[in-house]
Amino acid sequence: MTIYDISEKAGVSIATVSRVLNGSSSVSEKTKKKVLDVINRYEYTPNAFARGLGLNTMKTIGIICADSSDLYLAKAIYYIEQKLRANDYDSILCCTGYDLDAKAAAVNLLITKKVDGIILVGSNFIYEEDADNQYVVDAAAQVPLMLLNAALDAPNIYSIISDDFTSMYEATLQMISAGVRDIVYFYNSVSYSGKKKLAGYRAAMEEQKLSAESGLLQFYQGSHEDIPAMTRHLMKLHDQGLNFHGVIASDDTLALAAVKYAKLMGYSIPQDFSILGYNNSMLVNCCDPELTSIDNKLETLCQHLITTLMGVLDGNEMPKKTVFSGEIIHRGTTRN
Amino acid sequence: MTIYDISEKAGVSIATVSRVLNGSSSVSEKTKKKVLDVINRYEYTPNAFARGLGLNTMKTIGIICADSSDLYLAKAIYYIEQKLRANDYDSILCCTGYDLDAKAAAVNLLITKKVDGIILVGSNFIYEEDADNQYVVDAAAQVPLMLLNAALDAPNIYSIISDDFTSMYEATLQMISAGVRDIVYFYNSVSYSGKKKLAGYRAAMEEQKLSAESGLLQFYQGSHEDIPAMTRHLMKLHDQGLNFHGVIASDDTLALAAVKYAKLMGYSIPQDFSILGYNNSMLVNCCDPELTSIDNKLETLCQHLITTLMGVLDGNEMPKKTVFSGEIIHRGTTRN
């Protein structure tokens, strides 16, 4: 069933059918009804490719994330996808893993598919070396590019971020002023936001004249879901003679491992041992006591990202970088 | 930059360019190289719409799930998306929520977008009433339709499922034979697989001449992430005078709530209280002791789903229904 069939059955030209389809220029009520009747009777829907060919857009946004099964990224995708649909856009999802080449390939793939914009979900798409970010800059030459939780200053790139530095800085200060001194910073990512968080921790420690070195910085390398492995990591620290009574984690999962560690050690939380998580995910309720964690307002970030993208697509001038504040949600793993 | 530009610059016809692009019929090495050089020099990529118009396919599969932030569904999406890409297909993702109309709308949207196939991820797409499944049957008239964790017998519909009935049946039997009698079945879904699980529990209870009634069947209605609310649900049961020393949950999240409940009650696990989860998700490591859970081999299911879909797309005869067995992974919340 094509526009020709409809036009024939309705006794009008294809141009007229196209007009009622798009509500573009004016068509008499009478012909309009006639055409609509035929369209409905035959349940005709226009061919998206043909339309795309002419308009050169398919109202589709590409979403790229490293791992859609990551709790945080999954949530972000959920929000983004919903809000996109609310704006009459569809989304193509690509999960790339954490390899740079795969990321670049995904970006190119989406551009080939003629998406109207690309959203990079998660801070791991922006690297330290400028050269490694070239694929993002290049892509932005073709379509607007949105960064969630990362920032890069280049034409046609829009960054929406949470102020991870400040969140971590303040959370660390709070833990210190609650009397905890030997605080391990436990992290698993050196992405854009990963670095901001780390910097926040360091700034607070240094301001309080505490060393942020001597093994307190602990980078965990391994599956992002393997809590036992994370716990072992901390256990090994202890075995090596490191004495610590607080853990600030870059992620709730790591924090959960710290809870397990503390229990294994027989510490009581938060009296002997304090723990702070990040993301305020569903995991905060999974342990006992429940986890203090930083809420970085993911839904707000996503909402804003889509609003900005829609603005850009409409040809409006939009802010290149938007920063929201996080919030520390106090629960049972920290004193205050 | 179009195929015409390339053909001109390379001094050949557009047909030749098309041929080297698709590697269809033979082109002499020399012309091939000539064309490739031009293509690379100008970084030309063919227009996907135009190609789609001609071929009437864009090598894209639609994925529909209710909620991509659900731990289990997110993982499924991850596997599916990866395996799809490995087969040179992209995916359009739609998250519909749990409303029937929204699901039907998503299906239609994808068909309009000319996807080559649709994957319904999760058992909540198939309803008890035949009438409610009509949207699936209708869609299958247009494109092959894959069901993950649900089954429906109709033309062009392919179901890939885990044998939830047997898994639950055996797990329940094990718990009973370990001496637990008053076992609450704690569930939050009456979807296709939800019903199978429940039936497995009931069958085992009845076979052991135990009542599966009198409040032992507990349906939790509320956020799928709100563990405290789930815990309160169990607490209320206790307050109402129900005495129970085991929980079989349809989901790890619910099981986690049961762990919290048992601790609140001062029971020691698994001596006084046994708990079984489902999905073997990352949550099994989040509690202490770790959760015994049923692994339903999600990656295998997904792999098989894609293999089947690719077979169908290639025009091969493929099995309409494939059933895999789950496996009970014993950890600390059950005796045996």
Place this chain on the structure above:
DNA sequence: TTGAAAGCGCTAACAC
């Protein structure tokens, strides 16, 4: 208000 016709960029059947 409506229709005719020229693209949009590509594939594939057919001719040479």
Place this chain on the structure above:
DNA sequence: GTGTTAGCGCTTTCAA
């Protein structure tokens, strides 16, 4: 081995 050409289904001037 290579070129010509007819679609694919739609949008959009331009005329009427």
